[in-house]
Amino acid sequence: MVNNAAFVMSFSVAASNGLETSNTDTYPINQSRTIDLTTTALPVGADVRPVVDAVAERRARRAASCRTARTGRARRTR
Template identity: 55%
Template sequence: MNRTVGRTAAILASATAMAVLHSVSAAAAPAQAQPCVQKVAVVNNAGFVLSWTPTARTGEQSAPSDDYPINQTRIIDLSTTAFSEGTDVRPYAQAVGGTNEFGSSYVSYCDNGQTATYTVTGTTFDYSVTRLT
């Protein structure tokens, strides 16, 4: 009987060790981007007219802003898009007559009233889209 108990304990210990090893080797889910915001604002501080589109990591996009000139801002409320809460997004800017550029970093969509602000600086073919807040 003692031998059977010993074997059973060894089998259980082995199974437990395998379960622990399996859970440790599983890849961690990617962290949600910070900050978590409801709205994205893009300030045009560049020398051209631009529009921008909220874009998810998957490449999914919502409707773009209108074209707007220097010293103006456009805000898109992500609650009016098809994105679900928790989706990481960043602006994809289109310079009229120029190139397209992605925002420097992602933010995560949360229905919380907060706004992330990006600024666009540079010229039609050489510009950046940088998150300020």
């Protein structure tokens, strides 16, 4: 996930079954981080969403729906 905003962020991936990966480290604007979903307990085909922790003046969390694929990459569904 690329950080195109003016804040420091980290993210994890959460599944609809309640499983969630560990957060990435925090990183600044114009950098990116990845989570290899094939190394997690998330099953293939699970509905997942990135959960973003943003740090600016305040903390904010935002999630968007995705689905995992056999490649371990998530595809946005909404």
